[in-house]
Amino acid sequence: xxxxxxxxxxxxxxxxxxxxxxxxxxxxxxxxxxxxxxxxxxxxxxxxxxxxxxxxxxxxxxxxxxxxxxxxxxxxxxxxxxxxxxxxxxxxxxxxxxxxxxxxxxxxxxxxxxxxxxxxxxxxxxxxxxxxxxxxxxxxxxxxxxxxxxxxxxxxxxxxxxxxx
Amino acid sequence: xxxxxxxxxxxxxxxxxxxxxxxxxxxxxxxxxxxxxxxxxxxxxxxxxxxxxxxxxxxxxxxxxxxxxxxxxxxxxxxxxxxxxxxxxxxxxxxxxxxxxxxxxxxxxxxxxxxxxxxxxxxxxxxxxxxxxxxxxxxxxxxxxxxxxxxxxxxxxxxxxxxxxxxxxxxxxxxxxxxxxxxxxxxxxxxxxxxxxxxxxxxxxxxxxxxxxxxxxxxxxxxxxxxxxxxxxxxxxxxxxxxxxxxxxxxxxxxxxxxxxxxxxxxxxxxxxxxxxxxxxxxxxxxxxxxxxxxxxxxxxxxxxxxxxxxxxxxxxxxxxxxxxxxxxxxxxxxxxxxxxxxxxxxxxxxxxxxxxxxxxxxxxxxxxxxxxxxxxxxxxxxxxxxxxxxxxxxxxxxxxxxxxxxxxxxxxxxxxxxxxxxxxxxxxxxxxxxxxxxxxxxxxxxxxxxxxxxxxxxxxxxxxxxxxxxxxxxxxxxxxxxxxxxxxxxxxxxxxxxxxxxxxxxxxxxxxxxxxxxxxxxxxxxxxxxxxxxxxxxxxxxxxxxxxxxxxxxxxxxxxxxxxxxxxxxxxxxxxxxxxxxxxxxxxxxxxxxxxxxxxxxxxxxxxxxxxxxxxxxxxxxxxxxxxxxxxxxxxxxxxxxxxxxxxxxxxxxxxxxxxxxxxxxxxxxxxxxxxxxxxxxxxxxxxxxxxxxxxxxxxxxxxxxxxxxxxxxxxxxxxxxxxxxxxxxxxxxxxxxxxxxxxxxxxxxxxxxxxxxxxxxxxxxxxxxxxxxxxxxxxxxxxxx
Numbered sequence: 001x002x003x004x005x006x007x008x009x010x011x012x013x014x015x016x017x018x019x020x021x022x023x024x025x026x027x028x029x030x031x032x033x034x035x036x037x038x039x040x041x042x043x044x045x046x047x048x049x050x051x052x053x054x055x056x057x058x059x060x061x062x063x064x065x066x067x068x069x070x071x072x073x074x075x076x077x078x079x080x081x082x083x084x085x086x087x088x089x090x091x092x093x094x095x096x097x098x099x100x101x102x103x104x105x106x107x108x109x110x111x112x113x114x115x116x117x118x119x120x121x122x123x124x125x126x127x128x129x130x131x132x133x134x135x136x137x138x139x140x141x142x143x144x145x146x147x148x149x150x151x152x153x154x155x156x157x158x159x160x161x162x163x164x165x
Numbered sequence: 166x167x168x169x170x171x172x173x174x175x176x177x178x179x180x181x182x183x184x185x186x187x188x189x190x191x192x193x194x195x196x197x198x199x200x201x202x203x204x205x206x207x208x209x210x211x212x213x214x215x216x217x218x219x220x221x222x223x224x225x226x227x228x229x230x231x232x233x234x235x236x237x238x239x240x241x242x243x244x245x246x247x248x249x250x251x252x253x254x255x256x257x258x259x260x261x262x263x264x265x266x267x268x269x270x271x272x273x274x275x276x277x278x279x280x281x282x283x284x285x286x287x288x289x290x291x292x293x294x295x296x297x298x299x300x301x302x303x304x305x306x307x308x309x310x311x312x313x314x315x316x317x318x319x320x321x322x323x324x325x326x327x328x329x330x331x332x333x334x335x336x337x338x339x340x341x342x343x344x345x346x347x348x349x350x351x352x353x354x355x356x357x358x359x360x361x362x363x364x365x366x367x368x369x370x371x372x373x374x375x376x377x378x379x380x381x382x383x384x385x386x387x388x389x390x391x392x393x394x395x396x397x398x399x400x401x402x403x404x405x406x407x408x409x410x411x412x413x414x415x416x417x418x419x420x421x422x423x424x425x426x427x428x429x430x431x432x433x434x435x436x437x438x439x440x441x442x443x444x445x446x447x448x449x450x451x452x453x454x455x456x457x458x459x460x461x462x463x464x465x466x467x468x469x470x471x472x473x474x475x476x477x478x479x480x481x482x483x484x485x486x487x488x489x490x491x492x493x494x495x496x497x498x499x500x501x502x503x504x505x506x507x508x509x510x511x512x513x514x515x516x517x518x519x520x521x522x523x524x525x526x527x528x529x530x531x532x533x534x535x536x537x538x539x540x541x542x543x544x545x546x547x548x549x550x551x552x553x554x555x556x557x558x559x560x561x562x563x564x565x566x567x568x569x570x571x572x573x574x575x576x577x578x579x580x581x582x583x584x585x586x587x588x589x590x591x592x593x594x595x596x597x598x599x600x601x602x603x604x605x606x607x608x609x610x611x612x613x614x615x616x617x618x619x620x621x622x623x624x625x626x627x628x629x630x631x632x633x634x635x636x637x638x639x640x641x642x643x644x645x646x647x648x649x650x651x652x653x654x655x656x657x658x659x660x661x662x663x664x665x666x667x668x669x670x671x672x673x674x675x676x677x678x679x680x681x682x683x684x685x686x687x688x689x690x691x692x693x694x695x696x697x698x699x700x701x702x703x704x705x706x707x708x709x710x711x712x713x714x715x716x717x718x719x720x721x722x723x724x725x726x727x728x729x730x731x732x733x734x735x736x737x738x739x740x741x742x743x744x745x746x747x748x749x750x751x752x753x754x755x756x757x758x759x760x761x762x763x764x765x766x767x768x769x770x771x772x773x774x775x776x777x778x779x780x781x782x783x784x785x786x787x788x789x790x791x792x793x794x795x796x797x798x799x800x801x802x803x804x805x806x807x808x809x810x811x812x813x814x815x816x817x818x819x820x821x822x823x824x825x826x827x828x829x830x831x832x833x834x835x836x837x838x839x840x841x842x843x844x845x846x847x848x849x850x851x852x853x854x855x856x857x858x859x860x861x862x863x864x865x866x867x868x869x870x871x872x873x874x875x876x877x878x879x880x881x882x883x884x885x886x887x888x889x890x891x892x893x894x895x896x897x898x899x900x901x902x903x904x905x906x907x908x909x910x911x912x913x914x915x916x917x918x919x920x921x922x923x924x925x926x927x928x929x930x931x932x933x934x935x936x937x938x939x940x941x942x943x944x945x946x947x948x949x950x951x952x
Contacts, residue, residue: 042447
């Protein structure tokens, strides 16, 4: 518990060096140390997927990874995806297709979807449903999330914006 | 263009204004605030369901580095009054809920001591070093056992665990039942479930010692109710208290009550003079957030040979948990089961009795649908049981017994009034969407091939947008029937619309802007909706009970109309025109039939900046405040249809198809209504098949993680078809009806009927939810043994 470790993590393209306790979760590191509060905790035991971020090219749950495990690594969070002024095609698709309500699961859902699309390209509805089955949403009944991810996958493959609904 | 021909925002699929911030991680959830000097609270919670507190030793915790303070219930006894949910209901016994337990604990998870420390990590370390000597007391976890006179008492001062009872009656149910040619009935049970919003409860208290002001950032649906409660419990005037619920990660009723932890951070912030945050984890959420359902219903339906309903009787026992939830009371959920049991049907004879029993569990509270999911489950099962016995089609039996168009307004067996609503239209729409006859033929073929396919329906009606003549909870002395809107135009011409509601996913910043913009004659982007904040509101409650579109929408319309009058008066002076010749549209005021117009910005600048040049009667701010009270409320209704298949080896139930036809009156934004229905149905499917809080006989929670408490994922939820029957409400402004809860009301009943239908060849009746694979297996095994 005691004995802080010095780590260096690149988050959304910016390199951060911090002294952290070995037990500090990556999610708490992002939220408390870096003020990146877009990554949300929902269960803190790896089931709900709300805290999903991309670490070294793979989606991980920020509640199951310690900050020290990300030492020397690259992290992408929702803040690194797009901005209010310029939404990423995936964010745009969620906006077009009403793929969010309260918005709490949304950052994790987006990062999981990004990982799916990057690794599989175009996606069928069944593949999306299976692919996001580790991300819980209580508001949407998933239908519009699935539609949004399929649309985003198609748009990102063809380089087109994620079309009107 | 004539006013009525203008393109309207109300009714359009307008994309949500709240999306961009939420999509980019820029939301403001309670846990996202981290003011300078903030400290964290961790709670030591009871490990016992019922025990006397002999001694709490906090010395070791206090001595740890980074610990600011440790408090027990006794130490904070003078800091706030205990919460007591009162009711004018006869046969309701009020009990007090402490902020931190004093004397004894009454459920596993009840807060016992609080640690304040520099970080949540340190606070949790310290909480583990508090030693509590408990003297365990006997406890009756089973509500039927707890209702017995010999059961150990949870609250000695009320001398019974039966803390409430109520009866509704019409006609002579006993005689009509005795005379009915067909009687069907059963003991139904809907197990305890969690609300489970994805954001756990979180509260941040911030106290300014110089100004003696308290600000509470809260993951709440009801900032106004919380403000009133804090004022009363902490003896502070309300003008020194502000409650902010900026972005809230789902509520579904679980954040519609006032919680001990909410009061605690406010008390600690005042005592310590610095920001104090409590963020629940998921185990704490499952242990301590208000819980849902958990009723046992012995019900019987008497029917004539032609399928006409003659009588309904029901005895309900509700397990209300250890404390009466504030301010709704323990009566809210179980009493609504009996008040809504007769459903959308003509019911000449009815008797429904309910008892609420205190047990050592977290308090029962409001959950999406409140009582009606259980009522619909029981009533819709009874209808199907009768239809099957009589050889009548289940849709035909429903249709035949619906309150008919010419009978509205109709007083139900429990006294609720249904105004003109689209009961039959919804049912017909579902029938058509399903291509019902073809679907039944397909089912027959599939059955012949050995597949277990079932088709189930549920029809229901609910009261939404409730006004001041009806308390939202039985006998509750809090007015939930009004909503106020304040609209103001500033010198830049932009519009601020302030409401007391508190969106937690419903998209009210979009739908209320649509209503206001249409009525005021401005562009959507010129309207900013302020909500989820008590600042600037004299009286407000929040968002719950499917009220916000009806009440806030109505208040918004009234205030916008009043403000438009002011703008037109000013414009008439500036344009030297008659008010009747002016039209406000697209943030401009024009003289009809001419090209002469002024923008709202030009008008506002003239009013504010050249105030002295305005005639005295026009020297007024461009601001209007209006209150709206729909008096009684309105009726929302729907018919749901589910097609399911049961795997004969694993007893897994797959929902193959789901259709909803719903009547929420005039639709403000069809995209948002669809989303609300999808989400409600998904929760209802979870309730029907997966979600169960399992307590053992002693009151220990056995399903305290998301590995044990199963929430449906995208893989379990089917695509849904939603049809809108827009029968405009005759009783509300704008014709809106509430629609946030309906999905969850209909789905459990439809699934239960579909599963029963799938197993009809085995003669199985589903009477208990959730109908998990294990329960299905036992039902099937029992039926096979009988054969």
